[in-house]
Amino acid sequence: MMEQMESLTLNDDPSNGSKPYFDDPLSSSSQFVEIPTDDAGDLRSPLQKQTPIPSHNSINSILEPPSYAEAVFRSFDSDQVDASDINGHDHAGLESRSFSSDFLRISVSDPLKEQEVSGSLVPGGSSYFSYLITTFTNLPEFNGTEFNVRRRFRDVVALSDRLAESYRGFFIPVRPDKSVVEGQVMQKTEFVEQRRAALEKYLRQLAAHPVLRKSEELRVFLESHGKMPLMRTTDVASRMLDGAVKLPKQLLGGESGVGAADVSEVSQPAKGGMDLLRIFKELRQSVANDWGGAKPAVVEEDKDFLERKEKLQNFEHQLSSVSQQAESLVNAQQEIGETMGQLGLAFVKLTKFETEEATYDYQRTRAADMKNVATAAVKASRLYRELNSQTVKHLDKLHEYLGVVLAVNNAFSDRSSALLTVQTLLSDLTSLNSRIEKLEAASSKIFGGDRSRIQKIEELRETVRVTEAAKNCAVREYEGIKESNKNEFERLDQERHDDFLSMLKGFIVNQNRNQGLVIRYQSLKIRNRNRNHTPL
Amino acid sequence: MIATQRSGTGSMSPSSRSPSGPYLTVSVSDPAKMGSGVQAYISYKVITKTNFPEYEGPEKIVIRRYSDFVWLKDRLFEKYKGVFIPPLPEKSTVEKFRFSAEFIEMRRQALHVFVNRIAAHRELQQSEDLRIFLQADEQTMERARSQETGIFKKKPTDFMQIFKDVQSKVSDVVLGKEKPVEESNPEYEKLKKYLFQLEDHLAETQKHAYRLVKRHRELGQSLSDFGKAFKLLGDCEGNGLGKAFSEFGAKSQILAIKLQREAQHLLMNFEEPLKDYVRAVQSIKATMTERANAFRHHCELAEAIKFKEIDMNKLRLTRSEKLMEAEHEYEQLKADGVEATGKFERIVRTMNEEIVRFQEQKTLDMGLAFHEFAKGQASLANGIADGWRSLLPKLESLSSS
Numbered sequence: 001m002m003e004q005m006e007s008l009t010l011n012d013d014p015s016n017g018s019k020p021y022f023d024d025p026l027s028s029s030s031q032f033v034e035i036p037t038d039d040a041g042d043l044r045s046p047l048q049k050q051t052p053i054p055s056h057n058s059i060n061s062i063l064e065p066p067s068y069a070e071a072v073f074r075s076f077d078s079d080q081v082d083a084s085d086i087n088g089h090d091h092a093g094l095e096s097r098s099f100s101s102d103f104l105r106i107s108v109s110d111p112l113k114e115q116e117v118s119g120s121l122v123p124g125g126s127s128y129f130s131y132l133i134t135t136f137t138n139l140p141e142f143n144g145t146e147f148n149v150r151r152r153f154r155d156v157v158a159l160s161d162r163l164a165e166s167y168r169g170f171f172i173p174v175r176p177d178k179s180v181v182e183g184q185v186m187q188k189t190e191f192v193e194q195r196r197a198a199l200e201k202y203l204r205q206l207a208a209h210p211v212l213r214k215s216e217e218l219r220v221f222l223e224s225h226g227k228m229p230l231m232r233t234t235d236v237a238s239r240m241l242d243g244a245v246k247l248p249k250q251l252l253g254g255e256s257g258v259g260a261a262d263v264s265e266v267s268q269p270a271k272g273g274m275d276l277l278r279i280f281k282e283l284r285q286s287v288a289n290d291w292g293g294a295k296p297a298v299v300e301e302d303k304d305f306l307e308r309k310e311k312l313q314n315f316e317h318q319l320s321s322v323s324q325q326a327e328s329l330v331n332a333q334q335e336i337g338e339t340m341g342q343l344g345l346a347f348v349k350l351t352k353f354e355t356e357e358a359t360y361d362y363q364r365t366r367a368a369d370m371k372n373v374a375t376a377a378v379k380a381s382r383l384y385r386e387l388n389s390q391t392v393k394h395l396d397k398l399h400e401y402l403g404v405v406l407a408v409n410n411a412f413s414d415r416s417s418a419l420l421t422v423q424t425l426l427s428d429l430t431s432l433n434s435r436i437e438k439l440e441a442a443s444s445k446i447f448g449g450d451r452s453r454i455q456k457i458e459e460l461r462e463t464v465r466v467t468e469a470a471k472n473c474a475v476r477e478y479e480g481i482k483e484s485n486k487n488e489f490e491r492l493d494q495e496r497h498d499d500f501l502s503m504l505k506g507f508i509v510n511q512n513r514n515q516g517l518v519i520r521y522q523s524l525k526i527r528n529r530n531r532n533h534t535p536l
Numbered sequence: 537m538i539a540t541q542r543s544g545t546g547s548m549s550p551s552s553r554s555p556s557g558p559y560l561t562v563s564v565s566d567p568a569k570m571g572s573g574v575q576a577y578i579s580y581k582v583i584t585k586t587n588f589p590e591y592e593g594p595e596k597i598v599i600r601r602y603s604d605f606v607w608l609k610d611r612l613f614e615k616y617k618g619v620f621i622p623p624l625p626e627k628s629t630v631e632k633f634r635f636s637a638e639f640i641e642m643r644r645q646a647l648h649v650f651v652n653r654i655a656a657h658r659e660l661q662q663s664e665d666l667r668i669f670l671q672a673d674e675q676t677m678e679r680a681r682s683q684e685t686g687i688f689k690k691k692p693t694d695f696m697q698i699f700k701d702v703q704s705k706v707s708d709v710v711l712g713k714e715k716p717v718e719e720s721n722p723e724y725e726k727l728k729k730y731l732f733q734l735e736d737h738l739a740e741t742q743k744h745a746y747r748l749v750k751r752h753r754e755l756g757q758s759l760s761d762f763g764k765a766f767k768l769l770g771d772c773e774g775n776g777l778g779k780a781f782s783e784f785g786a787k788s789q790i791l792a793i794k795l796q797r798e799a800q801h802l803l804m805n806f807e808e809p810l811k812d813y814v815r816a817v818q819s820i821k822a823t824m825t826e827r828a829n830a831f832r833h834h835c836e837l838a839e840a841i842k843f844k845e846i847d848m849n850k851l852r853l854t855r856s857e858k859l860m861e862a863e864h865e866y867e868q869l870k871a872d873g874v875e876a877t878g879k880f881e882r883i884v885r886t887m888n889e890e891i892v893r894f895q896e897q898k899t900l901d902m903g904l905a906f907h908e909f910a911k912g913q914a915s916l917a918n919g920i921a922d923g924w925r926s927l928l929p930k931l932e933s934l935s936s937s
Contacts, residue, residue: 318769325762332758336751343744350737
């Protein structure tokens with residue numbers, strides 16, 4: 001795998017102007033990336049010259065693993081193959097990547113079965129698979145330029161969870177499924193390979209994100225040996241206890257001495273923290289929001305955001321229907337290719353038979369012509385297969401974006417839950433303050449004051465202070481998420497524009513190329529046909 | 537010889553329309569639904585252009601239906617033994633399909649080819665039945681047709697023959713002579729084997745050709761739906777990318793139409809000719825059966841003559857009164873034998889000529905069919921390539937924005 005990442009080769013084939021893509025069919029070990037720079041344009045057909053260099057800057061050169069090359073059928077003399085398929089990001093960004101200075105290339109390989117170290121609850125020890133994560137980079141955030149670690153799927157889940165915590169509001173790529181059931185159904189090797197590919201794709205997506213690629217979480221994952229540090233989120237028990245102990249204290253006025261750490265904990269999503277009491281409160285708040293007459297103090301007002309949300313929903317709906325149609329298109333292409341192949345074989349048998357049984361010369365000549373048609377049909381069927389495997393890769397972009405939509409929806413939930421937290425805290429404050437008022441009113445009627453009441457008021461005031469601080473924290477968090485949303489949207493819009501355009505182009509060019517080859521074959525036959533089509 | 541033309545609209549064969557020499561060209565066109573309900577059927581316009589002396593005028597138009605064609609075929613099969621009678625398209629078994637545009641067009645084309653083949657055949661074109669078919673008014677045609685149905689087709693002497701055949705078959709079985717008498721002609725055997733294998737190859741090719749037609753249609757449908765979905769996506773996207781999606785979707789739909797057209801072209805100009813030749817081989821097999829029957833008849837008579845001769849000699853020795861009668865019968869049998877042998881030999885001769893004609897025609901027709909296949913595929917590929925390519929400049933302009 002490693003050598004492939006190094007070899008970016010630009011092949012110039014000056015022989016034939018009519019063939020769009022140039023490839024050396026002989027060197028199968030290294031991979032080829034289509035880099036449509038301007039100077040290469042002269043050697044290509046006019047329609048190829050015009051691939052532009054897009055503006056956006058993802059810095060990931062990703063090359064295809066060898067399995068794709070094998071899948072692509074190369075049987076003809078000088079047939080060209082489209083090898084410009086990239087996992088996880090669009091073609092168009094490549095030129096900028098290869099010419100930009102910083103890069104972060106990740107690959108996942110070498111799955112190994114390992115035994116669970118003792119200490120697990122299951123006696124006898126269970127086994128799991130680990131994968132070799134290899135990184136090449138020149139980013140300053142990392143300690144080194146080449147390194148690798150072994151990670152298991154559990155570590156990836158941890159990475160994903162940590163990123164979700166730290167980068168709320170960002171469109172974080174969604175990690176591969178755990179899909180345990182599927183794993184039991186499939187062949188082990190198939191499953192492991194699928195998982196390996198999925199992990200690689202995921203990590204590359206992270207590496208392509210301008211902010212996430214520089215995250216500490218990712219760095220630790222890629223660099224640090226040994227177990228991934230335990231997550232706060234996994235420490236369920238202590239979190240629960242903390243929450244259960246601290247919040248009542250805050251509310252009912254307990255120890256003052258609640259520090260900034262606790263306050264910031266409040267700004268974390270309640271659900272993630274397994275903070276039961278808080279969950280109940282926020283749930284109550286959300287119900288109040290939905291059903292209650294009183295409008296919450298802070299409301300999602302950003303029209304822009306609401307518009308985008310609706311637009312995204314539409315987009316998702318249409319995109320998934322396009323994705324479905326794309327799948328059936330690919331199926332139909334496959335079927336026609338297969339039938340063409342079968343027809344070609346039937347042709348071959350028929351013409352062979354006629355040639356052998358021919359009693360007249362004219363029969364033999366005609367049978368020879370027909371044989372050309374037969375071979376062309378068989379070749380056409382192979383072309384269809386090739387066309388299809390390329391189509392699959394291009395249209396895979398559609399599928400990817402369905403994943404992106406998921407990520408965006410997650411970011412929206414972040415935003416909603418952050419807003420909910422703010423609203424909850426605000427309503428807490430309101431109710432606290434009204435209690436204080438009531439108490440003050442009551443105790444002012446008593447001469448000299450009511451000892452217990454005064455003490456209570458003091459406690460409440462303290463709680464208010466803490467809650468106020470928490471609220472401010474939550475508001476900051478919410479604003480931060482809104483800002484992240486906004487920036488991410490801009491990034492997404494640009495990337496989406498570029499990605500989809502290059503997908504369309506790739507699809508079209510691919511169709512062109514193969515059709516061109518089919519034409520070449522068919523016109524061969526027609527020439528023969530006309531030449532021999534003389535009346536007897 | 538007039539080359540059979542498979543035209544989409546049933547136009548006349550343009551070849552050999554020399555005003556000086558004799559010509560006979562026919563077209564079958566304009567299918568129209570007649571009647572209603574269970575009685576409904578399709579009628580066709582049959583236009584004859586000829587200068588044959590027995591025929592009326594330079595042009596005559598009559599209306600015929602499928603069963604009229606069947607009548608013609610049966611009559612020709614009866615009268616012209618040894619000739620490979622051109623095949624007819626099958627009766628439709630599926631009710632729903634019977635009146636579909638596709639089926640009607642396929643049938644019309646096949647009927648057109650059928651009549652033209654007859655008109656182009658040196659012997660068959662002289663047939664009185666053909667003239668009736670091409671010229672008679674509807675009532676005469678209907679009368680002729682209803683007379684010939686079923687058992688009434690056979691003449692009285694044929695009746696006797698049928699009974700005799702059944703009798704001899706039964707006695708053969710009883711006597712243990714179950715193996716039917718067959719020619720031992722190695723060349724003929726080779727021909728039979730060739731034809732059987734040819735039928736298999738043609739049938740397989742035709743099967744895949746039909747599937748390919750279906751695949752074209754399916755791909756066309758898929759591409760059309762694909763395009764539609766992209767257009768919707770483009771609508772909700774708006775701005776430059778949305779426009780790209782919409783154009784892409786629109787283009788997909790246009791190309792889907794090309795696919796559908798090619799499917800139709802493949803069907804009529806490639807698959808149907810193949811199917812036609814499968815039928816043609818089956819028709820030849822029917823002729824081969826006739827030849828076998830004639831041969832058997834000739835053999836049986838030869839054997840009967842032998843026995844009769846033995847009988848006669850016996851009677852001669854005993855100076856029986858039955859000798860006169862036996863001699864008379866003997867002479868009768870000999871005459872029958874000569875006739876039967878003559879019939880058989882005629883069939884053999886005719887078939888030999890027919891085989892040559894068949895091979896020539898098949899080579900031409902198959903060549904044409906393959907040409908159409910190649911042409912269709914090439915033009916489809918061209919069309920699709922051009923279509924997609926025209927979209928590229930628009931996409932280019934969008935991505936640079």
